[in-house]
Amino acid sequence: MERLARAAAGYYRDLTAAAARHGLTMTQAKMLILLRQPLPALAGRLACDASNITGLVDRLEARVSREADTADRRIKNVVATEEGREAVRLVRADMRGTSEAFARLDEEGRRTLYELLGRLHPEDTQKTT
Amino acid sequence: MERLARAAAGYYRDLTAAAARHGLTMTQAKMLILLRQPLPALAGRLACDASNITGLVDRLEARVSREADTADRRIKNVVATEEGREAVRLVRADMRGTSEAFARLDEEGRRTLYELLGRLHPEDTQKTT
DNA sequence: TATTGTTATACTCTATAACTATA
């Protein structure tokens, strides 16, 4: 457990630092990364209450935009702007440092790690509340 | 990277839920767990600014206490009270659910995972600022 | 002078509850 905790902390430390270098908080970076896909419905994906999304999107400002849904006018689809997508590219590029640790593992090591991590957290359904 | 992100998110989700069940936030739980050892110096270990420790310790209230250092009167050593240690025990017991995923891995799988995670984040020196 | 801890301040993230506009 200790080592898993350290690996998790290390990952988030790297992500936070990479995000900060490009004017984003970790949460903002995570949201923008999720928005690579047009955002399925809303963001139960961020494991937070719906009321947070409003402020989160507000603070992202130009990096994101709200678009009215044509089918259901209650829905506002959040999409990343070009500025937002560029920020994601930069953050992900900065995460290369972390990825490189992966790269240094041999092919078998990587496959093994994938499999073991997958067995630890087979599901990714983060419930809100 | 995706799978590492999911594993990290899964770990913290479990920890947050376990902590909440016992009246703690994730950060408070992490701090209390660190305090199993009498706290080396202060808490650069939490990867946060010194000014946060004050409020963090305040909010932990009875689960923690400040003790004056005999050698250097500027220093206040933070130690977990029995109530604090009990809270840690309960949280860690609740994390068994997560640990069990480990237990289901065979012996070799566990050793391999330890080694691979260790190679990803060999150091745990979290710099403040 | 330098360091430890605190206070003051400000911003982000979070949840709950009440509200609106749609459906």
Add this chain to the structure above:
DNA sequence: TATAGTTATAGAGTATAACAATA
């Protein structure tokens, strides 16, 4: 009546800057 998003409010975590006590 129910749902999607918002607003208002409150609390927790964070950093910066200024400060007191001690070294």
